Amino acid sequence: MSIAVTPIIAIDRKARRPLHQQIYDAYRDSIVSGTLRPGQRVPSTRGLAAELGVSRMPVLGAYAQLMAEGYFQSRVGAGTTVSLSLPDQNLAPQPYKFRAKTARSARRRQVAERSFFPDSISTPPWRRGWGAFGVGQVALEEFPLRPWNSLVTRHSRLIGPKSLDYGHPMGLKDLREALMVYLRTARGVRCDAEQIMIVSGSQQALDIAARVLLESGSQVWMEEPGYRYARRVFALNGCRVVPIPVDGEGLKVGVGVKRCREARAVLVTPSHQYPLGVTMSASRRLQLLDWAERSGAWILEDDYDSDYRYEGMPISSLQGLDPNARVIYIGTFSKVLFPSLRLGYLVIPGDLVERFISVRLAMDIGPASFWQAVLADFIQEGHFSRHIRRMRLLYRERSHALVNGIEKELGSAVEVTGEQAGMHLCVTVSGISDREIVNRAARANLWLVPLSSSYMGRAARQGFILGFGSTATSEMTSAVRKLRNVLNLERVGGRASEQTRL
């Protein structure tokens, strides 16, 4: 059922045109110009009269005329609508499309240079489907919808005038306090609730931090290979990214210092490097903190999936090691709960909180309150920790199944890194062009992120980032076989001990 719509009717009591004529004209013009479309409902005569502040008589008159001439029709049960028999296209003005001339003219090129990301709109092949081996895809079917929905229902009953006004730009106090407890115990983050800002996800967290801390022209170290969507944030803020290579111990701090000692900031993923999956070693952590303190640089720690660690305890955050409050800690619920929630957080050094608030106010005033309240209860009632524990077992199983499958099916043709944690691992393959293969893979419904896409410069390695979050353990073997076929590799192991490989 469509909405009852009223066109813009400018009633002029002093005009010579009688009221019913004015109403009639307004409707007819709106219909002829295509503003009102066939089948759209029109208000009742009583409703329109009230809205216009006129008596019902002229409205009845106008409607009768519109009906008589065939602009309106009245059907039992459907009320009065714009007539369905009107030719939709011929009456309509030109659709609101820009002529090529306009679009190409110089005047339309007066847009900001920083907003130009040539590759950002076309969805890359590996983002087009769901399942093996989509990266960033979580086991949505395992999400505890029952307790979640009962909290949603409970909170929707609590919606009232008080919850309808603006909230605090830092976010809901209850959620920040629940998060504080979680961050201190599960991630070794040292913080008070006053330092936690709720944001819409790690992308916004990074953007706010960049706007507070970086000038246009500031230099920023990023891991190479690294998270490509983060590069856009820095580009949007006019910063220059300096890629610093990653080895088995994480970002090579010494190379960074040699290459660009005076960088204003660094973005790192120390718990589970994206995409290689390595954990930053203790000595690199201490070197990085030392450099930051000496040079006055900021460390942006993106701790996107550190909850899931399959050997030993979760790795403590870099933030918790830092005595000088130079780390801005970024977390998200997109991986540990689900992406459409659009909630994440920043842990801000105490003396920078006001700066962050003022930038936040200018950007979007603050986060919406409802989901924060639901999530605060979800954490406080224990569902959150329970979910993490369950998922850690599930993802460990999926990770093991994937690693076993790779060993069995691909053998030494590939090298696996980063399988100790998270929801993806990385395989490097020599002698291939990973970008060529991903297109072939997509045609076979296999969603491979090419490792080379994570490099800013020339890719030092070729291979794939394999997400296993959305692939059931039972389907892992067949997914790996598909991968083997796409890679044109022969089966490894079994009775055949000699293999031919690409």
Add this chain to the structure above:
Amino acid sequence: MSIAVTPIIAIDRKARRPLHQQIYDAYRDSIVSGTLRPGQRVPSTRGLAAELGVSRMPVLGAYAQLMAEGYFQSRVGAGTTVSLSLPDQNLAPQPYKFRAKTARSARRRQVAERSFFPDSISTPPWRRGWGAFGVGQVALEEFPLRPWNSLVTRHSRLIGPKSLDYGHPMGLKDLREALMVYLRTARGVRCDAEQIMIVSGSQQALDIAARVLLESGSQVWMEEPGYRYARRVFALNGCRVVPIPVDGEGLKVGVGVKRCREARAVLVTPSHQYPLGVTMSASRRLQLLDWAERSGAWILEDDYDSDYRYEGMPISSLQGLDPNARVIYIGTFSKVLFPSLRLGYLVIPGDLVERFISVRLAMDIGPASFWQAVLADFIQEGHFSRHIRRMRLLYRERSHALVNGIEKELGSAVEVTGEQAGMHLCVTVSGISDREIVNRAARANLWLVPLSSSYMGRAARQGFILGFGSTATSEMTSAVRKLRNVLNLERVGGRASEQTRL
């Protein structure tokens, strides 16, 4: 060979922290603080377990973790030692509080200049309370909670794996289509659903538009007086605001052209100028569109409360008049529904949609989906139009009550503008300092926004912006009397025809 050293480990069996975590923490802290030095031997797991009087399991766990993270290393013949690759410096962490020295040090001043808004954190007196005459406050108690909540409940039952993944960066299709119908018919906006981007409110809308269209250093016309929170968006984006005076016909386009013809953009509120409340005249509209087309400038039209118009029908948007697609139209649901919803929208010229999407992706990926789905149904089922019609009557009544009260109580001491529409009007008062009075008013629970705060330069007028959205008609007279007392004015009218005024 050095002796195996044990840090002081205070095992607490009653603590929630598991034993292995306690052992791990003790070693890590000792290493980071320099108590244990690179190369020093650590006891065997068996030895430490005996020493601490615990089983060997937690010690094995802690050692494995310390090894994995690189704090320990194991060499044949040397046993386990503190890792030699750790930087040997004084790493001692200070307790996590900022000493005054740190906070003042030059290193902590390495933040972006554009993020400095001296006045943004301290809440001004007029934002501290609810009721007469708070600006931007809506009649929350009149919000149709029943249909809204039943939609919330219905949609919370529909939450499932499919609704948990990322949505489209432009927003939910259903909502954009419902909005398109509404915008075309009720506001005369010419658009397709593909041009509508759902955002978190008009603040984010403005920020996205600024980032797409403006460079750092771009000049932007703003109405003087104008919306002060919008100035922050331009400041944050490094733009220079050029204030252009407003008269009874809206922004004085001629003055703008004379003062800064080459401005890249203008922000206007043509339906109901904020704060004066005037409607931009047809000739000014055409002048503005003409200037924009000639100079290649962009028009940002903030149509924040045009649904409520008390004489005649809503004024058609500037966007709908523009044949050249130079207008970016901004709307919000904060006024017409409620602020904590955090939903608004942009209508984007067709050829700029991709640019907007790419900036949006870099900023926050996209809007959360749940409320969009609820709102789409709320519109499609007719609740939205019904609510607007009801509120238009209610606010008209409140507006009339306020205007009558002012006439009766304040008489010719003040001049009223902008009472034909919206949820606020403006009174100018000569011979006062409005900022002095607002503090006095706040102490009397009267929330007055000083008109002078809306000026960038010297305030040409003093007075107040009076919101009437959250004040019941029955309370209007006493609120106006309070205002009279705060202004130190004598009662007007009644038997006393002669008055003394300030």
